[in-house]
Amino acid sequence: MQNFHTSIISNLELSPGYFRMRILAPGFVATAKPGQFVMVRIGNGLEPLLRRPFGIFRTGFLPADCQGLPDKEYVEILYKVVGSGTALLRDLHRGDRVELLGPLGNGFDMQPAAEQILVGGGIGLVPLYMLARQLVKTGRVRLLMGGRCRDDILAVTEFERLGVATYVSTDDGSLGEEGLVTDVLRRKLEKFPGAAIYACGPMPMLRAVHDLCSAHRAPLQVSLEAFMACGVGACLGCVVKGAGHSEADPHYLCTCKEGPVFRSEQLEWDKLEAGHEDCGCEEERA
Amino acid sequence: MQNFHTSIISNLELSPGYFRMRILAPGFVATAKPGQFVMVRIGNGLEPLLRRPFGIFRTGFLPADCQGLPDKEYVEILYKVVGSGTALLRDLHRGDRVELLGPLGNGFDMQPAAEQILVGGGIGLVPLYMLARQLVKTGRVRLLMGGRCRDDILAVTEFERLGVATYVSTDDGSLGEEGLVTDVLRRKLEKFPGAAIYACGPMPMLRAVHDLCSAHRAPLQVSLEAFMACGVGACLGCVVKGAGHSEADPHYLCTCKEGPVFRSEQLEWDKLEAGHEDCGCEEERA
């Protein structure tokens, strides 16, 4: 974990409102684990004040011929423009400076299952790619990818290139199957008992995934979002209620340090705040 | 007076730390008077919060062939990088958006004198150019231009191109005569009784110019600077002490609305705050 004063390599629109940004990040290829995230300081003024957390989509090396840069390791993030900070991020260009703190948090704990099922909702797909890259080495990996409409379906071909079987569903049927990603998951859980599940997406989707997995006794890990100030466990702003939490005997976990990936049974699902989706509409999904 | 959402045509470094910026400004050629200023909103966020005042160096039309822009009137400002706002201004490029409020304030009152003497200290030169452009039509115009070193001497050739006789002096002798601009002024006042004087520069220089002019009974107009919030006379933040000001019977004038150009006798010179120079060092000058 380190704070880098670094610069942007590229910033491209993937689908309307979704962007992919590559940032120079020395050392990330060796250190970043699937499920970890970075805190990005946007601009070098005080607007916005706080850094923004983004999952690590992947790390890599720039092709040798393409840049005369001294260091060629990069980190890639995918982001959705939802507010002031991401709007400023969208306007940055190659060569612009950013500060990057990371890699942060605990990543996924890779299960030795023969069937690995990844469930992504919209931008929640992000932390699953590095995970898939690892899991394909040891088992069969399926990605169930859901979104409201086809614009929310991202980077699926990149998963396919890893050898992952992908199943796309959209609420409006504009891409893939019409329906919820959890409908697809239900079928897969029935078909593959013993599968390990890894999910990231809006809270209502995660809740539904959790319910399905408990019903099927499938081991589930989820990656959560929370409002964050420090990203390193110092402010206690990002906590979620842990299993056994009660008013009388409260139990909080730090999303930034003890998460963002949790085993499903670590969390007090009935008391998780619906909280942090970028858009009220997403609550109606899943 | 209007608020324009407009864009930058060019932003060039003139000499170390001094920049010239052209901004699209419909209607300015007909409306802007010598000595008026604009308030520039830098960025469209809240950092910095307040607009920055800059004198109008000149207005003009872009050459017909050079731009495909719908409107070709521009306003030109010259600025010195002194703090956070001007540092951000420096980093703007052609095509970047700015908001421009103006033209603001009262300009110079052109005197019918046969000898017109302009006295500029550093960036204080700015409001004198448009004035010179008018005055050359009716009389002989001389520019006495002072600065700490040669970097502070700006745009002199542009005055010469108007037919203005220029006299440069620097504290360190690195350009023109070594010494203060007021030394030159003293000689000119002796040589040309009846000359009208127009001055802009740091307060200690203005003070010295005022003393000289009163001694020679030469009519003097000065352009002042003050911290400004609104620029339109609404906040009363930018006042200066007017002639006859006393604790018991205070008399304040708005720099933004009743100025920034004042006739010397409007001001209570002994009570003007040394105030607003960009750098403490300038106080030691003049």
Add this chain to the structure above:
Amino acid sequence: MNENAPVCGRKPGLAVEIAGLRLKNPVMPASGTFGYGQEYAPFFDLDELGAIVTKGLSLHPKAGNPTPRIAETTSGMLNAIGLQNVGVDVFIREKMPFLRQFRTPVIVNFFGNSLEEYGEMARRLSDLPEVAAAELNISCPNVKKGGIVFGTDPLAAAEVVSLVRRHMDKPLIVKLTPNVTDITIMARAVEEAGADAICCINTLTGMAVDVRRRSPRLANLTGGLSGPAIRPVAVRMVYQVVQSVKVPVIGVGGITCAEDALEFLIVGARAVQVGTANFVDPRAMPGIVAGLEDYCRTQGVDDINEVIGSLRVS
């Protein structure tokens, strides 16, 4: 709440009522940031506003503080204008005729340098048919004698409000300072003393230092902090005051856009005032009015009064 809700065709109603005064929309300038109206007339039709609020007036002209009077801070500004104003006579003679052209109600903000002056000002303003309401400033942090003690002590505040009330037959808005331990005590005190509405907040007392010169950036040493920096404090205080009085509350402090204004309306402010933002963007207020209308449309709200006080507390 549903952004996909069908956009309602009818123009949403923005009119609100404050102490018997009907405003076509809840947006007005904050005293001292809009001069006497004329200064901003080049930028928009003042009739687009819910009301016009004047610079604080006193019985006699007031010269104000030495300079520098303003300093910029992070997302805010300090001012120590010292209530410079032309005095009520010059106002009537020179400023009122301009304001008479507009249909928008004119609210005159005023203060006194002594109890007597407060009373006398109340009488003078009562006589002016063009004045729709009066806003009593008991809270200016920049006046050393008089004002400051009224603004932070509930008994003194009640005294000055009662006095003004006795001489004033127009709607009386009392403006509170945030520089107190418990604003609800002040609010209840002025309500009981006869305020028809409460306006909060005035500026937070602050200070800034020029570290190179090692001198205060304001000649007055301290000044009033305004602008976006103070908005969270203002929203909190407005919420607290709304919970503790029955009279309508006008919210002010750091509003720059419709979203900011909505924070105040949602916690229960009946109207809002915009101060420092006028300096940042002279068209801030008409922009906020338009933004409120947009908000109502997207939220499927017919009337802004449905938004006022609609905070959902779980």
Add this chain to the structure above:
Amino acid sequence: MNENAPVCGRKPGLAVEIAGLRLKNPVMPASGTFGYGQEYAPFFDLDELGAIVTKGLSLHPKAGNPTPRIAETTSGMLNAIGLQNVGVDVFIREKMPFLRQFRTPVIVNFFGNSLEEYGEMARRLSDLPEVAAAELNISCPNVKKGGIVFGTDPLAAAEVVSLVRRHMDKPLIVKLTPNVTDITIMARAVEEAGADAICCINTLTGMAVDVRRRSPRLANLTGGLSGPAIRPVAVRMVYQVVQSVKVPVIGVGGITCAEDALEFLIVGARAVQVGTANFVDPRAMPGIVAGLEDYCRTQGVDDINEVIGSLRVS
């Protein structure tokens, strides 16, 4: 004052003394923004700091408030952590060993949920040789019972400080809330009751609303405003407190860079704390230390103590 002054070759002295405690420089974290130190150790050597200040500790572990607990505002943030902490026992067992590696003095911030707890905490901390000084938080706006009344009432504050004083043989720093009408009354009260130093300010109480959902952005409704937005208020209060007490004052509120820290030092703070800025830049504090050194050099100052209280008021 002269930026062209010859740069002094010697390293300027940055050491300051607070209540008998010698700090190698006047920069330390603000409680609650630096965890128990360990969290920021990856970014710089903690021995670069003047002191380490821990998250506020209580006798028993405390769970804190429901979420969301933080919200960003313009140039500031609101927090309603609710003083979540591991409790003094776990601190001693699990956090102290880490801190023991450093030579930098450790200041433990603490609070109680009752008078008895305050006393008990004072006793516990007195027994710990690794604790260089204690910082008593009587001012947290997020704890409903206990704390808040101590922080805004001079008699209650004096009572808790006296009690703690009786049980505490280490330097005692008392941290004040800005949410009061007159901070100098509070400062004098705690000085008389035995404080060795005063730290101000804690956060300003604020609130923010999600206008789309029409709900508070903090589960706790209100929270503490920190960050650059509050700096002018903090500088003002520190200045006022310095004028009214004899004990040293530690300035805190909105410091992000050396210039900000200097505002506090120039108005008379003997040291400064950096809070929210740590989140913005984990290396903010070493940067400020370096910036203070640069400032001394360019200003031709040999010792930072010459800067402290050097404000020129005309």
